[in-house]
Amino acid sequence: MAQTKTPARAGTLAALADGGGPETVIEVSDLVKRYGEVEAVRGIDFTVSRGETFGFLGPNGAGKSTTIKILCTLANATSGTALVNGLNTATERDAVRRNIGLVFQDTTLDTYLTGEQNLRFHAELYGVPRAAVGPRMRQVLDMVGLWDRKDSLVSTYSGGMQRRLEIARGLLHAPHVLFLDEPTVGLDPQTRSSIWAYINDLKQREDITIFLTTHYMDEAEHCDRIAIIDHGKIVAIDTPEALKASVGKDRVQIQTSDDRAAIGELAAVFGIDAAVHEGAVTFAVASGEQFVPRLFAELTIPIKSVSIARPSLDDVFMSYTGSTIRDAEGGTGNEFMRNMHRLRSGGRR
Ligand SMILES: Nc1ncnc2c1ncn2[C@@H]1O[C@H](COP(=O)(O)OP(=O)(O)OP(=O)(O)O)[C@@H](O)[C@H]1O
Numbered sequence: 349m350a351q352t353k354t355p356a357r358a359g360t361l362a363a364l365a366d367g368g369g370p371e372t373v374i375e376v377s378d379l380v381k382r383y384g385e386v387e388a389v390r391g392i393d394f395t396v397s398r399g400e401t402f403g404f405l406g407p408n409g410a411g412k413s414t415t416i417k418i419l420c421t422l423a424n425a426t427s428g429t430a431l432v433n434g435l436n437t438a439t440e441r442d443a444v445r446r447n448i449g450l451v452f453q454d455t456t457l458d459t460y461l462t463g464e465q466n467l468r469f470h471a472e473l474y475g476v477p478r479a480a481v482g483p484r485m486r487q488v489l490d491m492v493g494l495w496d497r498k499d500s501l502v503s504t505y506s507g508g509m510q511r512r513l514e515i516a517r518g519l520l521h522a523p524h525v526l527f528l529d530e531p532t533v534g535l536d537p538q539t540r541s542s543i544w545a546y547i548n549d550l551k552q553r554e555d556i557t558i559f560l561t562t563h564y565m566d567e568a569e570h571c572d573r574i575a576i577i578d579h580g581k582i583v584a585i586d587t588p589e590a591l592k593a594s595v596g597k598d599r600v601q602i603q604t605s606d607d608r609a610a611i612g613e614l615a616a617v618f619g620i621d622a623a624v625h626e627g628a629v630t631f632a633v634a635s636g637e638q639f640v641p642r643l644f645a646e647l648t649i650p651i652k653s654v655s656i657a658r659p660s661l662d663d664v665f666m667s668y669t670g671s672t673i674r675d676a677e678g679g680t681g682n683e684f685m686r687n688m689h690r691l692r693s694g695g696r697r
């Protein structure tokens with residue numbers, strides 16, 4: 349991943365953070381958090397590398413926010429350690445805080461202030477040098493498309509605008525690590541995808557590591573790596589692609605002018621066992637997208653159309669936890685709840 353530095357970081361703001369930092373930005377070992385009888389986090393281990401977008405995917409109550417709170421020094425672990433940029437979250441709180449930006453699950457904006465006033469207040473709290481505040485504010489507000497609305501009261505912003513302002517605020521002091529707890533929860537699909545466009549854009553511009561939590565499968569797809577967390581434990585951790593590949597193969601279907609000949613060639617050239625299903629030559633391969641170009645290059649029978657169906661993260665969640673994320677959130681057998689969740693999660697499936 350490119351590790352470019354922005355002009356903003358190169359200037360006075362660089363003094364706010366503790367240098368470039370190590371390659372392993374987050375290191376969590378045997379982390380446990382108990383609230384009385386409730387064991388919210390039950391011994392988790394993971395690392396996040398510099399520049400990664402790393403996601404915690406799990407249902408309500410899985411322990412996602414609890415882990416974020418420990419990493420952000422807002423909660424004490426019961427046992428285990430959590431390091432951010434090589435700093436111990438239990439014993440080096442102030443230094444950790446200088447390195448991180450945080451967008452909470454619940455909004456924490458002052459809605460009776462303007463967008464700009466919210467950011468200025470934050471800059472003050474984080475000790476951003478006065479001369480750096482103006483240019484940096486322009487930069488982050490431009491990034492989230494809110495520069496024109498900076499003088500409006502936040503109470504007049506839409507939900508999506510408020511979320512974007514919170515992301516801008518989290519970035520104002522040029523943190524090394526940005527924590528986003530459910531960054532798009534409750535937003536409509538269009539706003540959710542625009543927030544992801546901002547996050548992806550941010551990754552291009554700044555040397556930043558992102559840790560986010562979500563219970564949206566499609567959101568997890570944006571991450572470089574995902575940890576699936578259920579009942580306080582990490583049950584799987586890998587790239588979205590590898591997790592899906594671990595579940596099963598992609599299904600490829602092709603329309604050809606001569607299906608019998610195509611099936612013969614697939615066996616002879618690739619050693620693939622294909623058959624006609626639903627009127628198309630159908631077979632399974634580990635990575636359909638990478639296979640299809642080879643198919644076009646090496647099959648002599650003309651191909652009229654191709655479709656690839658891959659295992660979804662829903663399938664992954666199911667295979668590691670034994671239930672769907674919707675069932676885990678209590679919607680079992682309840683069509684209304686399932687529909688609500690489908691609507692909230694952008695109309696998938
Ligand atoms: N301050 C607290 N006091 C007592 N129990 C708590 C507290 N905070 C969290 N818990 C419990 O810890 C467990 C994990 O909660 P957490 O907020 O980490 O879940 P989450 O994965 O973020 O869920 P959601 O998707 O609903 O935000 C839950 O059982 C919750 O009730």
Ligand SMILES: [Mg+2]
Pocket residue numbers: 412413414453529530
């Ligand atoms: Mg939460």
